[in-house]
Amino acid sequence: MTTTESHGQKTGGKPISLHQLQVEVQAAGVQVDALGQQGEDLYPYDAEGLPCDFAAADQPTVDTCITNHVAMRDKTDAEYAAEFQDPATTAARKQQIRDQQSGLEPREQVPITQEEWDQRQGLMAV
Numbered sequence: 001m002t003t004t005e006s007h008g009q010k011t012g013g014k015p016i017s018l019h020q021l022q023v024e025v026q027a028a029g030v031q032v033d034a035l036g037q038q039g040e041d042l043y044p045y046d047a048e049g050l051p052c053d054f055a056a057a058d059q060p061t062v063d064t065c066i067t068n069h070v071a072m073r074d075k076t077d078a079e080y081a082a083e084f085q086d087p088a089t090t091a092a093r094k095q096q097i098r099d100q101q102s103g104l105e106p107r108e109q110v111p112i113t114q115e116e117w118d119q120r121q122g123l124m125a126v
Contacts, residue, residue, distance in 0.1 A: 011041075011066055015112040017069075017112070018072055020072060022035045025065045029061065032044040047094070072110065073111075074107040075107055
C-alpha cells in the first residue's frame, strides 16, 4: 500500500507490539478491529480496510495507551540457556525452562529493548 496521507497517532519511535497494543486500547474502551503502523504513525483501519484516524474522542485514550505501552517478546533460547547455566537457578526453575523450551508451557515474555527495536527496524528497511 502506498499512501502520502498520514493517519493515526504518533508513537515517538518507541517499540510497539501491534497485537498487544490493540488489546490494551480495547481494554481502555476504544473499539478497534485492527491496528497498523507505518513509521511512527499508529492507526486503525476503517470498514473498507484503509488506514484512518482514531475518533477525536478516543485520541487522548490512545495516546495514554501508547505512553504506557511496553512491547513484549518471547524470551530467547540464549536467554534461557544463560539462566539454566546460572548456579543459582533451582532444579524446579530448570524444569520450568525445559518445559517452556519444549512447548509444554508458554514461553516467558520480556520487554523489547529500544536497541532490539531499532535493530528490527533497520532489518526491515533493507
